[in-house]
Amino acid sequence: MKQKPLERSNDVDRELTGKQAYHLIKGHYFYDENVFKNEVERKKAYFKHEKYLFSLLGTQKNSFRPFLPFGERPESWWRYRWPALGLRPRIQINGPKMEPIGDEMRFGKHLFYKEFQLGVKWESQFSYLKFFNLLLPGEEEKYIRQEVIKYIVRLKLQYAHRVVIDDL
Numbered sequence: 001m002k003q004k005p006l007e008r009s010n011d012v013d014r015e016l017t018g019k020q021a022y023h024l025i026k027g028h029y030f031y032d033e034n035v036f037k038n039e040v041e042r043k044k045a046y047f048k049h050e051k052y053l054f055s056l057l058g059t060q061k062n063s064f065r066p067f068l069p070f071g072e073r074p075e076s077w078w079r080y081r082w083p084a085l086g087l088r089p090r091i092q093i094n095g096p097k098m099e100p101i102g103d104e105m106r107f108g109k110h111l112f113y114k115e116f117q118l119g120v121k122w123e124s125q126f127s128y129l130k131f132f133n134l135l136l137p138g139e140e141e142k143y144i145r146q147e148v149i150k151y152i153v154r155l156k157l158q159y160a161h162r163v164v165i166d167d168l
Contacts, residue, residue, distance in 0.1 A: 015048075015049070016045065016052065019032065019035045020035050020036065020045060021053065021056070023035045023036065024042070024045065024046050024049070024053055024074055025053060025067070025068050025075060026075055027075030027076070027106065027107075042076070043080055046074075046076040046079075047080070050077075053068070053074050053076075053077075054068075056068045057069075057136070058070050058142060058146070069143075069146060070139050070143040070146050071124070071125060071126030071135070071139065071140075071143035072125045072126070075107060078105070078106065078107050078108050079105075079106075082108060083105075087132055089105060089108055089109055089110060090108040090123045090128050091122070092121070092122055092123075093122060093123055094119075094120070094121045095118075095120035095121055096117040096119070096120065098113040098114070098116070098120060099113060099115075100112065100113055100114075101114055108125070108128060109122055126143055
């Protein structure tokens with residue numbers, strides 16, 4: 001099933017506070033769950049500001065605003081858009097098999113399981129979105145570049161750490 005492409009906007013959304021944008025992207029604002037009056041207001045805010053939220057795609061954690069890496073979708077997209085697509089949940093790719101309880105989902109995965117197991121890995125959001133052709137135009141290339149940069153930074157940090165230890 002092909003999703004209608006979303007347009008990105010570089011405009012700053014002055015109606016949505018930083019807390020509200022963060023809440024729509026991550027599903028929480030730390031311990032302050034009162035950034036919206038209720039679930040109805042939150043849902044309306046998502047659909048009204050969806051274009052702005054996708055304009056944040058590619059921003060990183062060190063930004064002074066809500067962030068959304070390439071290859072991921074806001075929690076509110078998973079809550080409000082994804083169910084209408086009628087697609088399967090993200091799958092468990094290794095570890096002990098976990099049996100879900102109930103239908104409550106978060107980021108395309110069941111939220112509750114009979115017994116939680118350590119060491120379980122799930123299909124990434126990027127893999128899932130790519131499989132169902134839900135990536136935005138050019139997003140795959142930008143995701144790969146983003147991951148290469150993260151890898152290079154990790155290598156540099158590991159190398160710097162070794163140099164410091166070896167010099168002692």
